[in-house]
Amino acid sequence: MKIHKLAVDKKSGAVVSIQEVPNGLSCHCICPDCKKTFVAVQGQKNDWHFRHYEETNCKGGQETALHQLAKEIILTNSRLDIPTYGTIIYESPHAEMPFQKIIPDVTAKIIDENLFFEIHVTHAVDERKKKFYTDGEHKSIEIDLRNYAFTTKENLAFHVLSNIGNKHIIFWKKKVVATAGPDYSWILWIAIVIFTYFGMKGLFKRTSAFSYQRT
Structure with missing residues (x-):
C-alpha cells in the first residue's frame, strides 16, 4: 500500500507534510484528491503517514x-x-x-x-x-x-x-544560424596564380642571365 505523506490543511488550503502536523484528527487535514478527512498516524512502529478517516477507494491524491x-x-x-x-x-x-x-x-x-x-x-x-x-x-x-x-x-x-x-x-532563446557571406576565395586563387607566374618569370630570367654569363 502506498504511504500518504502529504495532505491539505483544511483551513489554509496549503499542502502539509506528516512531519509538520499534530497527531490524529488534530491535524485538521483533508485528502488532496477526494477532500475527505485525513487522520495523521504518528506511531512508534510504522512510518508516519496520513490515512482516510472513513473507508474509501480513494488513492490519496499524493x-x-x-x-x-x-x-x-x-x-x-x-x-x-x-x-x-x-x-x-x-x-x-x-x-x-x-x-x-x-x-x-x-x-x-x-x-x-x-x-x-x-x-x-x-x-x-x-x-x-x-x-x-x-x-x-x-x-x-x-x-x-x-x-x-x-x-x-x-x-x-x-x-x-x-x-x-x-x-x-x-x-529559452532563438538559435542564431550563421549565414554564409560572399565568397572571395577566387581573389586568393588569382593572387596565387599571379604570384606564381611572376615568380617563375623572375626565376627564368635569372637562370637565363646566369647561363649567358657562363658562356
Whole structure:
C-alpha cells in the first residue's frame, strides 16, 4: 500500500507534510484528491503517514499534492538552477494564470520577459503546448518529478530549485544560424596564380642571365 505523506490543511488550503502536523484528527487535514478527512498516524512502529478517516477507494491524491507543493515552492522563491544557463532569478510568480490559449503551472517574470514553469508529475507537457512555447519564443522550463518519492519539504525544494538533472528547457532563446557571406576565395586563387607566374618569370630570367654569363 502506498504511504500518504502529504495532505491539505483544511483551513489554509496549503499542502502539509506528516512531519509538520499534530497527531490524529488534530491535524485538521483533508485528502488532496477526494477532500475527505485525513487522520495523521504518528506511531512508534510504522512510518508516519496520513490515512482516510472513513473507508474509501480513494488513492490519496499524493501526485496531486506533490504537484501543488512543487508549485508552492516556486511561488515562494526567486532563484532556480537550470541546465546551460545556471542560476536564474525570477519575480512575480503566479500559479495557473491563463496566458493566451494555455494555462501554465507557474508564470513568472525574468528581465521583463515571461517565464513559464511546467511540472511533470503524472502528465508531461504535451506537443501542442511545446509548440506554443517554441513558436512563440516563450522562455519555458519543465521540471520532471515523475519518479520522485517524497521525503521532506526541504528535499523536494532541492529537487525543484537546485537539481538541474530533472529540468528540461522547452525554449529559452532563438538559435542564431550563421549565414554564409560572399565568397572571395577566387581573389586568393588569382593572387596565387599571379604570384606564381611572376615568380617563375623572375626565376627564368635569372637562370637565363646566369647561363649567358657562363658562356
